[in-house]
Amino acid sequence: MPKQRSTRDLSLIRRLIRSGKRNETLFIATGLAALALAVLTFLALFIDMLIDGSPRLTAEFFSNYASRKAEKAGILAAWVGTFTVMLVTAAVAVPLGVMSGIYLEEYAPKNRFTDLIEININNLAGVPSIVYGLLALGMFVHTFGMGASVATAGLTLALLILPVVIVATRESIRAIPGSIREAAYALGATRWQTVQHHVLPYSMPGILTGVIIGLSRAIGETAPIVIIGAVTFIAFLPGSPVQSAPPFISFDWLSAPFTAMPIQIFNWTSRPDAAFQANASAAALVLVAMTVVMNGLAIWLRYRLRRNIKW
Numbered sequence: 001m002p003k004q005r006s007t008r009d010l011s012l013i014r015r016l017i018r019s020g021k022r023n024e025t026l027f028i029a030t031g032l033a034a035l036a037l038a039v040l041t042f043l044a045l046f047i048d049m050l051i052d053g054s055p056r057l058t059a060e061f062f063s064n065y066a067s068r069k070a071e072k073a074g075i076l077a078a079w080v081g082t083f084t085v086m087l088v089t090a091a092v093a094v095p096l097g098v099m100s101g102i103y104l105e106e107y108a109p110k111n112r113f114t115d116l117i118e119i120n121i122n123n124l125a126g127v128p129s130i131v132y133g134l135l136a137l138g139m140f141v142h143t144f145g146m147g148a149s150v151a152t153a154g155l156t157l158a159l160l161i162l163p164v165v166i167v168a169t170r171e172s173i174r175a176i177p178g179s180i181r182e183a184a185y186a187l188g189a190t191r192w193q194t195v196q197h198h199v200l201p202y203s204m205p206g207i208l209t210g211v212i213i214g215l216s217r218a219i220g221e222t223a224p225i226v227i228i229g230a231v232t233f234i235a236f237l238p239g240s241p242v243q244s245a246p247p248f249i250s251f252d253w254l255s256a257p258f259t260a261m262p263i264q265i266f267n268w269t270s271r272p273d274a275a276f277q278a279n280a281s282a283a284a285l286v287l288v289a290m291t292v293v294m295n296g297l298a299i300w301l302r303y304r305l306r307r308n309i310k311w
Contacts, residue, residue: 053281065235070275077234078264088154101169125163132160133227148229151254156224161214168210172203205302212298222262232267261287
């Protein structure tokens with residue numbers, strides 16, 4: 001009897017193993033099919049944009065303003081506006097988000113209040129972008145009187161990606177082994193010295209990943225900047241931040257009207273003329289290239305930082 005029972009148990013184990021292997025193979029095949037479908041869809045859309053928009057990628061396209069004539073229209077105001085808005089967004093969201101993440105993970109006491117803050121941050125990361133546009137319209141445009149300016153757009157998108165940066169910072173810091181902190185404290189380091197010289201360098205690759213993900217989301221957002229009043233047709237650029245006379249630095253460009261690449265693409269795609277559709281495809285290619293460059297820079301920085309880290 002014991003031998004017969006052990007034979008039945010062994011047969012059952014083999015059937016379970018075969019079933020597990022079949023399920024694993026099915027799961028892998030399903031995942032690969034889903035991945036292939038997503039990649040092929042992206043490639044089809046990208047190739048279609050490339051075919052339609054590549055003839056319009058000329059020097060004049062980058063140096064001309066928007067025009068009623070499709071062959072003379074360009075994206076000068078749009079790409080400059082996108083660059084200035086993202087500059088404000090990064091200048092506000094990155095330091096504020098990283099410092100908030102450091103405080104919540106390393107300094108904040110663990111109580112109900114901090115738990116409430118964590119829940120709200122996680123919830124804010126999933127709020128639709130149009131809600132941030134309505135918030136910015138009421139606070140920055142009407143209450144503070146900043147108008148539809150570069151500063152308003154930059155602050156709006158900074159609020160949009162701030163929860164993403166905070167969450168990424170906290171997760172990166174949380175992944176650092178506690179033994180590194182204990183070793184620093186054992187050698188007499190203060191909490192800030194431990195964070196500055198050990199925790200931050202080790203967590204910086206993950207923080208950079210979160211920052212670039214947030215900026216990549218912000219660069220393509222249309223709803224918030226439409227709500228705050230971004231113009232669809234503009235024939236001038238914001239003022240230069242550098243002057244020849246003292247104090248040599250000007251912040252007037254922060255209060256200038258603006259447009260952005262998503263706004264320009266939306267404007268061209270809403271027109272029935274096929275020539276404007278080609279312009280929209282070319283502008284979309286430029287926007288994709290800007291996003292790829294940002295992600296490529298993040299990958300390069302992450303690689304350099306990880307190579308210099310010695311655990």
